Amino acid sequence: MQLNEILSLDCTHCAVQDSSKKKLLETISGMVAPKLAGISRADVFDSLLQRERLGSTGIGLGIAIPHGRLEKAGKPVAVLVTMAHAVDFDAIDNQPVDIIFALLVPENEPEQHLRTLAEVAKRLNQKECCRALRKATTDQELYDIFLEEGSACN
Template sequence: MRLTDLLSPERVGIKRTSANDDFDKETAIGLLATMLGEHDGVTTTEIERVLLEREALQSTGIGEGVAIPHGALPQLTEQVAALLIVPAGVEFQAIDDAPVSILFGVIGPKRATGEHLKTLARVSRLLRSKDFRTRLINAESSSKAFELISAEEAEKKGGV
């Protein structure tokens, strides 16, 4: 499975902020939850709650400007992903204390732990390259960001 199977161009967004915007970690996760959308009777409010609960355990900011907020709910039947790019960065209490510019959210069924972990590993591998992260952050539109991910996965021969 490729990440673009879990994403869609509609679930990729770019949030351009300025220094005086009140855009923080909780706001970013709320926007990510909205982008993930309602599925299988699960509301965006429930998705946001699960993402924030996971975040309260330990930041999903893995360093180098990347966070992978994720969670699981029993009523979901499939995994869904969303990508939020914040070029100016958002404070996220990441492992390296650097602001996060790429938030890759994943939500899925509680019973599919193995697939969920594989997806998180795919995201991590995809975003390992500094050059690729820079191209994503500089994408001029959401559709261009989605195309970048699609091309990167195709280059990796069938997914990362």
């Protein structure tokens, strides 16, 4: 599955104003729930929070990749946001986070989940990609940088 099949423009937001990890996860849940029939905002939030309790998904260098599995989800859904101001995410390097890629997948697709996480991590491991994402000033620009062929992230 390609990232452009799971990340849509309406789930891509630049300069989000949330001031905490919890609020950010709530915002992400609000973006994901309408994309998944029969899944509530609370279901999404609980899945993300359960995963965070296992250990922070803040992977360092200002990046977090929160993710979770949903029993009733019929398809994977992704969210990409940058923060107006970095938030504490309990990242492994103790640095605040300003780039977040969230992924929610059906519970019965663990291999796809891992492949997608690996692809996202590969892109976000590129300094030029992160630099370009941080410079984006609109949702469209953020979306294009992350997904378009020939951009800093591809």
